[in-house]
Amino acid sequence: xxxxxxxxxxxxxxxxxxxxxxxxxxxxxxxxxxxxxxxxxxxxxxxxxxxxxxxxxxxxxxxxxxxxxxxxxxxxxxxxxxxxxxxxxxxxxxxxxxxxxxxxxxxxxxxxxxxxxxxxxxxxxxxxxxxxxxxxxxxxxxxxxxxxxxxxxxxxxxxxxxxxxxxxxxxxxxxxxxxxxxxxxxxxxxxxxxxxxxxxxxxxxxxxxxxxxxxxxxxxxxxxxxxxxxxxxxx
Ligand code: SAM
Numbered sequence: 108x109x110x111x112x113x114x115x116x117x118x119x120x121x122x123x124x125x126x127x128x129x130x131x132x133x134x135x136x137x138x139x140x141x142x143x144x145x146x147x148x149x150x151x152x153x154x155x156x157x158x159x160x161x162x163x164x165x166x167x168x169x170x171x172x173x174x175x176x177x178x179x180x181x182x183x184x185x186x187x188x189x190x191x192x193x194x195x196x197x198x199x200x201x202x203x204x205x206x207x208x209x210x211x212x213x214x215x216x217x218x219x220x221x222x223x224x225x226x227x228x229x230x231x232x233x234x235x236x237x238x239x240x241x242x243x244x245x246x247x248x249x250x251x252x253x254x255x256x257x258x259x260x261x262x263x264x265x266x267x268x269x270x271x272x273x274x275x276x277x278x279x280x281x282x283x284x285x286x287x288x289x290x291x292x293x294x295x296x297x298x299x300x301x302x303x304x305x306x307x308x309x310x311x312x313x314x315x316x317x318x319x320x321x322x323x324x325x326x327x328x329x330x331x332x333x334x335x336x337x338x339x340x341x342x
Contacts, residue, residue: 115238117145119168119228122292124235124318126172128301131185132199133210133232135263136295138288140215143226143239150224159217163245164226166210169238174206186260189304197258208233211245266298269332276324276335286320293324297333 121141123129130136143166145154158164181192182200195203215227226242272280272290280290296319306313313328318341325337 113240114149115169115240116149116242117143117224117239119143119166119231119233119235119237119239121231121233121235121237122319123231123233124320126234128296128299128317128319129234130232130296130299131264133212134230135232135299136292137213137230138292138295139231140227140229140288141231141233143228143242144220145224145226147222150222152219152224155217155224155226158214158226158242158244161214161244163211164214164228165243165245165250166208166212166233166239167241167243168208168210168233169240170201170203170206170208171236171238172234173201176202178202178204178206184259185304186264193259199260207240208237211250264299266295266300267331268298268300270294270297270335271332272335273337276338279322279338283322286322289319289322292319293335293338297326297335300333302328 119141122139130139178195179202180195182195182198182202183189183191184193184198184200187193199208201208210232212228213230215229218225218227270293272293277290280293283289296317300307301317302313302315310330314325315328316323316325318324321341323339323341324335326333326335
């Protein structure tokens, strides 16, 4: 057997509506909360019996947004400034022979919503609509290896960018009672400096935009300073 077919067991509802600005690994932004919605026939209470005893889960998912774009044996990891090539299997790149991703996320709670079963998660690095293939509990005794070497990504990326908010952006965030962590989420996303490597070398002020939840966020970058200029609700 050289090829297999798998069923999607559920999909993720995420604040990240486009690839740009998603952190490169899970756990970097605790305020990135999402929901894994299990659909029938995988929405049975029995299928998750005992899962709440685990604080973290491994999610096996499909890089659905980029899957059709194929892969190449060498990739340029952003961590290396985008200039050095590494073998695809020496990286966590999205463009892989089988476009399968693996993320460890925090399980906040499990609840039922009509015929669906919902796993509320935090610390996610997943695009909205990501199809999930499997869930496995994170086992600290087997999965946490303090002696492990991390190659060219031995520690979490630096988050040294400063972030400020305009009066409008700040007032907008304070008014979002349903999203009390919006300002912190924006701040932590921008601190990661989501710009592509080649733009980080530029001196002139740069203008960017992203969508988190249903909010359009605009900001400028000047040196190592991000300034959130405007936030608007999408129609
Ligand atoms: N933790 C996973 C892993 O190691 O397999 C993902 C690592 S990958 C470097 C992280 C990036 O995947 C994110 O920054 C985001 O841009 C991208 N991504 C997340 N969900 C995706 C999806 N459904 N389709 C395509 N790309 C996605």
